[in-house]
Amino acid sequence: xxxxxxxxxxxxxxxxxxxxxxxxxxxxxxxxxxxxxxxxxxxxxxxxxxxxxxxxxxxxxxxxxxxxxxxxxxxxxxxxxxxxxxxxxxxxxxxxxxxxxxxxxxxxxxxxxxxxxxxxxxxxxxxxxxxxxxxxxxxxxxxxxxxxxxxxxxxxxxxxxxxxxxxxxxxxxxxxxxxxxxxxxxxxxxxxxxxxxxxxxxxxxxxxxxxxxxxxxxxxxxxxxxxxxxxxxxxxxxxxxxxxxxxxxxxxxxxxxxxxxxxxxxxxxxxxxx
Amino acid sequence: xxxxxxxxxxxxxxxxxxxxxxxxxxxxxxxxxxxxxxxxxxxxxxxxxxxxxxxxxxxxxxxxxxxxxxxxxxxxxxxxxxxxxxxxxxxxxxxxxxxxxxxxxxxxxxxxxxxxxxxxxxxxxxxxxxxxxxxxxxxxxxxxxxxxxxxxxxxxxxxxxxxxxxxxxxxxxxxxxxxxxxxxxxxxxxxxxxxxxxxxxxxxxxxxxxxxxxxxxxxxxxxxxxxxxxxxxxxxxxxxxxxxxxxxxxxxxxxxxxxxxxxxxxxxxxxxxx
Numbered sequence: 206x207x208x209x210x211x212x213x214x215x216x217x218x219x220x221x222x223x224x225x226x227x228x229x230x231x232x233x234x235x236x237x238x239x240x241x242x243x244x245x246x247x248x249x250x251x252x253x254x255x256x257x258x259x260x261x262x263x264x265x266x267x268x269x270x271x272x273x274x275x276x277x278x279x280x281x282x283x284x285x286x287x288x289x290x291x292x293x294x295x296x297x298x299x300x301x302x303x304x305x306x307x308x309x310x311x312x313x314x315x316x317x318x319x320x321x322x323x324x325x326x327x328x329x330x331x332x333x334x335x336x337x338x339x340x341x342x343x344x345x346x347x348x349x350x351x352x353x354x355x356x357x358x359x360x361x362x363x364x365x366x367x368x369x370x371x372x373x374x375x376x377x378x379x380x381x382x383x384x385x386x387x388x389x390x391x392x393x394x395x396x397x398x399x400x401x402x403x404x405x406x407x408x409x410x411x412x413x414x415x416x417x418x419x420x421x422x423x424x425x426x427x428x429x430x431x432x433x434x435x436x437x438x439x440x441x442x443x444x445x446x447x448x449x450x451x452x453x454x455x456x457x458x459x460x461x462x463x464x465x466x467x468x469x470x471x472x473x474x475x476x477x478x479x
Numbered sequence: 480x481x482x483x484x485x486x487x488x489x490x491x492x493x494x495x496x497x498x499x500x501x502x503x504x505x506x507x508x509x510x511x512x513x514x515x516x517x518x519x520x521x522x523x524x525x526x527x528x529x530x531x532x533x534x535x536x537x538x539x540x541x542x543x544x545x546x547x548x549x550x551x552x553x554x555x556x557x558x559x560x561x562x563x564x565x566x567x568x569x570x571x572x573x574x575x576x577x578x579x580x581x582x583x584x585x586x587x588x589x590x591x592x593x594x595x596x597x598x599x600x601x602x603x604x605x606x607x608x609x610x611x612x613x614x615x616x617x618x619x620x621x622x623x624x625x626x627x628x629x630x631x632x633x634x635x636x637x638x639x640x641x642x643x644x645x646x647x648x649x650x651x652x653x654x655x656x657x658x659x660x661x662x663x664x665x666x667x668x669x670x671x672x673x674x675x676x677x678x679x680x681x682x683x684x685x686x687x688x689x690x691x692x693x694x695x696x697x698x699x700x701x702x703x704x705x706x707x708x709x710x711x712x713x714x715x716x717x718x719x720x721x722x723x724x725x726x727x728x729x730x731x732x733x734x735x736x737x738x739x740x741x742x743x744x745x746x747x748x749x750x751x752x753x
Contacts, residue, residue, distance in 0.1 A: 209493070217518035219483070219495030244491035245672070262671065265745070397536065397699045398519070423697060423705040423745070425671045430704015431697040458745040466740030471539070471697070471732040 210241055210249065212256055214428035215398055220256070222246065222426070228323060233315035235366045240323045246426055248323060250291060252316070252361055256426045258291050263327055266392075267293035268459040269422040269467065270434055274355045274390045275301050276451055276464050277442045281354040284308070285382075287343035287370060289359030290316030296330035298357075300454055307336050310347075312366060314340045344369050350382035358391035363402060371402070373409035376437065380413040383439060389414070390436045396421070396474045397429040407478050410437035418442075419478050420467040422458065433474075484515055484523065486530055488702035489672055494530070496520065496700070502597060507589035509640045514597045520700060522597060524565060526590070526635055530700045532565050537601055540666075541567035542733040543696040543741065544708055548629045548664045549575050550725055550738050551716045555628040558582070559656075561617035561644060563633030564590030570604035572631075574728055581610050584621075586640060588614045618643050624656035632665035637676065645676070647683035650711065654687040657713060663688070664710045670695070670748045671703040681752050684711040692716075693752050694741040696732065707748075 208224045222243040229240040239251040246261030258266070271294050275281045283306045286294045290311035298307045309331065311317055317338065320328040330336055339346055347356070356379050360367040369375055370391070379389045393399075393406040403419065411417045414437030424432040452461060470478070482498045496517040503514040513525040520535030532540070545568050549555045557580045560568045564585035572581045583605065585591055591612065594602040604610055613620055621630070630653050634641040643649055644665070653663045667673075667680040677693065685691045688711030698706040726735060744752070 211493075211495070215519065217497035219485075219493075221485070221493030221495060223491035245489065264747075395699075421697070423695070423703075425669075425703035425705060429697075429699035431699060457747045460743070460746050460749070462740075462743040463745060466736075466743040469734070469736040469740040471737060472734050473538075473731045475734070 212254060229319060233313050235313045238315060238319055240319055253365055255362055259426050262425050263293050264457040265422050265424050267297050268456050270294055270357055270359055270390060270392060271297040272459045273420060273464060274388045274436060278354050278386055278388050283353050284355045285310060285353050286357045286359050291320040291324060292328035292331040294357055294359050295336050299330045299333050299335060302450055305335060310339045310341060310343045312342050344375055347378045347382050352384045353382050354384055354387060356382060356389045360392060371406060373412045376410050377413045387439045390434050393433045393435040395429040395431055396433055396477060397431060400477050403433050403477060406435045410435055414438055418468060422467060486528060503593060507587050509587045512589060512593055514593055527639055529636055533700050536699050537567050538731040539696050539698050541571050542730050544568055544631055544633055544664060544666060545571040546733045547694060547738060548662045548710060552628050552660055552662050557627050558629045559584060559627050560631045560633050565594040565598060566602035566605040568631055568633050569610050573604045573607050573609060576724055579609060582613060584613045584615060584617045586616050618649055621652045621656050626658045627656050628658055628661060630656060630663045634666060645680060647686045650684050651687045661713045664708050667707045667709040669703040669705055670707055670751060671705060674751050677707050677751060680709045684709055688712055692742060696741060
C-alpha cells in the first residue's frame with residue numbers, strides 16, 4: 206500500500222510518513238483526531254494535521270519535558286501537566302518516587318480516550334492511583350491551583366485550542382500556582398523553524414519568573430527534528446544529576462549527563478535567547 | 480509557485496521543501512546534481528536525490544565534522560577531507576590557526592564547480608593558499624597519504640560512489656595515513672533511522688583504532704534531524720575546550736560546551752554503540 210501521511214510542518218517544509226493503515230479518525234469538539242500505523246515510527250497520533258506523538262520517538266519528548274524540570278526540583282511531590290492528553294508525560298512523572306500527585310489537565314477528553322485505546326504503552330500511567338484527570342480548560346484550572354512543585358505545559362502548536370497556553374498571563378497564573386521551589390516548563394517549538402516563538406515564550410516566562418532557561422532535545426517527527434523547552438523557576442535550580450534516585454531511572458533518552466548537556470545551546474540558539 | 484523538492488530519506492520517510500526556483504541540473508560522471516532555491520533553508524545542493532547541504536543549516540554539519548576532531552588534537556597542522564566537494568569542511572578547518580594544509584579529495588570535480596558557482600559562502604575556503612584540491616578517488620589517495628593529523632570522511636550516503644568509504648579496509652588505510660596523535664571522523668547517518676549503519680561504522684573503525692567515540696548534532700535537512708559522527712583515534716584524546724585559540728572561534732553551532740556535550744549520548748544511542 207503506497208499511502209502517505211503528510212504534515213505541512215510550516216508553509217514550506219513537509220514531513221511524509223508511509224502509512225500501513227489508518228485506525229481512527231474523528232472530529233472532536235476541539236480538533237480533528239487521527240490515529241494511523243506508520244512504517245517508520247509505528248503508531249501515530251495526529252491532531253489538526255500535526256504529529257503529536259509516535260511510538261517510535263515519543264520517549265524523547267515525554268522524558269525531556271518531565272525529567273529535566275523534576276530533576277531540578279529538590280523534592281517534587283505535586284506535579285501538573287497542562288495538555289498532554291496522551292498520558293506520556295504522566296507516565297514519566299510517575300517514575301519519580303517522590304511524586305505523590307500527578308495531575309493531567311486536558312481540555313479534550315477524546316484525546317485521552319484515543320490514547321487509552323490505541324497507545325496503551327503511552328497512556329498506562331493514567332490508571333495509576335497517583336494520577337488525577339481533569340477534563341477542563343488549563344487556563345481556568347491553573348487559576349485555582351496551589352502549591353504545585355512542577356507545572357508542565359505539554360501543549361499543541363500555538364494555533365487553535367492551545368493559543369492561550371503561550372500567553373504571558375498564563376505563565377503569571379502558573380507562577381501563582383507553584384510553591385517556593387516551583388518550576389514550570391513549556392514546549393516551545395523549533396529553533397530552526399520557529400525562532401520568534403521561542404523568543405516570545407522566553408520573554409513571556411521572564412515576566413513572571415526570576416530564572417529562565419532553554420533546553421533542547423532531538424524529536425525526529427517534529428519540525429526540523431530539534432525541539433526546545435522553555436523553563437521558568439521561582440528560585441535557584443537544584444543541581445540535578447546528583448540526586449541518587451535519578452541515576453538508575455529507566456529511560457531511553459534522558460541520562461544524568463543529558464540533564465546537564467541539554468542546556469548547552471548551539472551558538473545560534475544562545476543568541477536567540479540572549 | 481507551488482513546486483516541491485521531495486527526498487525519500489528512507490523507503491518510509493520523506494522530507495519536502497518548497498522550491499522557489501531550480502537553478503541547475505546535470506548528470507556528472509558519478510551522480511545527478513541539482514541546485515535549487517528553497518523557501519525554508521535557502522539554496523540547496525542535491526546529489527542523486529539526497530540533500531547534501533543547504534545554506535540554512537550547512538553550518539551545523541560543517542562545524543561539527545571539523546571542529547570536534549580538530550579540538551581533540553593537540554596541534555592539527557595537516558588535515559584532509561575525503562568527499563565534501565562543497566568546500567564547507569575546508570572553510571571550517573581553515574579557521575584553526577595551527578592548520579598549514581587542508582586537502583580536499585573529491586572524486587567529482589563537478590560538485591566543486593557547482594559549489595564555487597552557486598554556494599560561494601560555502602566554497603570560499605577552496606581558494607585559500609592553504610587549501611589543496613585533489614580530484615581523485617579517496618580510497619586510492621589515502622593509500623599514498625602520510626603524516627596527517629586529522630582525516631575527515633565527509634561522504635554521501637553509503638550507496639553509489641561512496642560505498643567504499645564505509646569499509647573497514649578504508650579505515651585501516653586512514654590509520655596508516657595518520658601521525659601519532661592522529662584522529663579520523665566519518666559522518667555516520669541517523670541513530671533513529673540507520674542504527675545498524677552506525678554500528679557497522681563504529682565496529683569498522685574499532686578494527687583499526689584503539690579509541691572510538693560517537694557524537695551527535697542536529698541537522699534539520701538530514702533524515703530524522705539527528706546526525707551522528709564516528710571518531711577513531713590513535714591515542715588519548717586531548718581535552719578540547721581548553722585550547723585558548725578555540726574559545727573565540729567564529730561559529731554558529733559549535734561552542735566549547737558543545738564540544739563536550741555532543742558526546743553525551745541519549746541512552747538508546749549509548750546502547751547502540753556499547
